[in-house]
Amino acid sequence: MPLTVKDMMEAANAVVKRVDTAFAQVALGQGGLLLDVRDAVELQQTGRAKGAHHIPRSMLEFRADDTLQSHDPELQKDRPIVLYCAAGGRAALAGKLLKDMGYHQVYNLGGLSDWINAGGEVSEP
Incomplete structure (x- = not known):
């Protein structure tokens, strides 16, 4: 049977821990990466x-993939990565x-609004 978005979300939420901004800031203080996965248009509208x-x-x-020339060196498999988008x-x-x-230490912060509501600073668009 084909997967649905609901199926994919359940699978993702089962393996990616949801964290709050306080957890994210501790991880960042220990060398973690805060990763925004929204589209460029969203960054232009709201900052990051x-x-x-x-x-x-989409990229x-x-x-x-560290075997490709397009690999981003900020992404390291042993580095904590805290992701956010618009809503999670x-x-x-x-x-x-x-x-x-x-990648071993991967966390879901939720949306940019979760960061902002917890007092996180935002860079202007």
Whole structure:
């Protein structure tokens, strides 16, 4: 039977821990990466969490694969990675993808609003 988005979200949420901003800030303080997986248009409209690295969800596989020339050196399999998007769905799916690719410490912060509501700073668009 074909997968549905609901099926994919359940699988992602089962393996990617949802964390709060306090957890994220501790992970970042220990060398972790805050990763924004939203589209470029969203960053232009709302900015991004201060210090966040941006890789759109649509390009993540190509940036995460360390055997490709397009690999992003910010992505290291032993580095904690805290993902966020607009509401948390893409972050969960992106997190599962990274785990499937061998990344070990992958977390879902949720959406940019979760960061902002907890007092996280935002870089202007």
